[in-house]
Amino acid sequence: MPVLTIMKSSRGKGKRPRELTEEEQSNLTEFKRINKTLTLETMIFNEPYTRIPYQYRPAALFEHEPPQLSFGFKFTDQELADYAASKNIIPSSACSLSMAVSVYVTELVGSIIRDEMCTSGKTGSEGTVLTIYTNYGPNIPREEVDRIIAWFKTEFKFDQEPRWYITELLERLDEKETFRIPVDRTSNLETREALSHVSYHVEIIDDRWQESQSRTQHS
Numbered sequence: 001m002p003v004l005t006i007m008k009s010s011r012g013k014g015k016r017p018r019e020l021t022e023e024e025q026s027n028l029t030e031f032k033r034i035n036k037t038l039t040l041e042t043m044i045f046n047e048p049y050t051r052i053p054y055q056y057r058p059a060a061l062f063e064h065e066p067p068q069l070s071f072g073f074k075f076t077d078q079e080l081a082d083y084a085a086s087k088n089i090i091p092s093s094a095c096s097l098s099m100a101v102s103v104y105v106t107e108l109v110g111s112i113i114r115d116e117m118c119t120s121g122k123t124g125s126e127g128t129v130l131t132i133y134t135n136y137g138p139n140i141p142r143e144e145v146d147r148i149i150a151w152f153k154t155e156f157k158f159d160q161e162p163r164w165y166i167t168e169l170l171e172r173l174d175e176k177e178t179f180r181i182p183v184d185r186t187s188n189l190e191t192r193e194a195l196s197h198v199s200y201h202v203e204i205i206d207d208r209w210q211e212s213q214s215r216t217q218h219s
Helices: 022-036 040-045 077-086 097-109 142-156 170-175 189-195 202-217
Strands: 069-075 114-117 128-134 163-166
Touching: 069 077, 069 114, 077 097, 097 114, 097 128, 097 142, 128 142
Parallel strands: none
Antiparallel strands: 069 128, 069 163, 114 128
């Protein structure tokens, strides 16, 4: 994919706007495709993610703040309750069962594991993700992540792999239906170079979304 080089048309008094070159027009079209994947509806449709697309990571360069996504293992309330009972984990009055389990797991695995509630309509709000890290951090070495994943598989006796789930606060999701990046934030060289990495998985996400919309219209 070409590096995005979205340019503002220069306007002067009495002058017509400069027409976009073929390359600029192509890059603008690609950027619009990327932005299509930044609506909450599309994000939820494709959840959970095996690998997180780059456009779902925050980018201070152009004030891009996507919803929080957590990388970890999703549990139902009953699964957490069964695990807590088997380990004699009793939450105090100051914390929830999921928090008590996350504290217990943190002590065993030797790395901070947070409990984050799934907040998308697709995965359900009653599920909890025991989270290794989120798209906002912290940065953990790959070998450490692999060790934690192996511990989970042994401890919980399952073969499933961790996934990315939307765990943003419901209040923020209710307020914002789109996380698209305004084109006027992409005009300088630094942000254009950053956006050259944004296309990761955009084709897969876009194709899945378009296919689902087509099925809906013909059903």
